[in-house]
Amino acid sequence: MNYWLFKSEPDEYSLDDLKGEPGQTGRWDGIRNYQARNFLRDQVEEGDGVLLYHSACKVPAVAGTARVVRSAYPDPAQFDPESKYYDPKASSENPRWFCVDIQWQSEFARPVSLKAIKQNPELAEMVLVKQGRLSIQPVTAAEWKLMEKLGN
């Protein structure tokens, strides 16, 4: 069982949007970064915990948690010429991009802001702090535990 942090722009797809899906379960697609893709494809497993982080908004923060309910499968959007995630170099025999399904789990009573994360010495090693621009990243069990404590 692993822990992850997934980023989304709340204007595009927020924790609430996930909650509103049938079964509170949605497809986490549109990942078009190789480092993030590799985590998704090779390491994210069913049952893993996900911190949902809202980026590019007024108060960047971890908004709540979700759970992986289906491990990696080819992202259908890469084959759809109408999609903004279309990739002409991808084929069904040789898919390039992957997605997972996640289920809404909890909303933090107090979202944990990036500012608060940066101020907490116990969270100084988070990938979020060390590497700004990665949309799928591993989180340690200790970080997960602390994050849940701070959020609730």
Add this chain to the structure above:
DNA sequence: GCCAACGTTGGC
């Protein structure tokens, strides 16, 4: 909306 950080593309 600016811009730093950093990943990707493509000419050579």
Add this chain to the structure above:
DNA sequence: GCCAACGTTGGC
């Protein structure tokens, strides 16, 4: 395969 140009992310 180097590296300059370009595009994107994302905090501020």
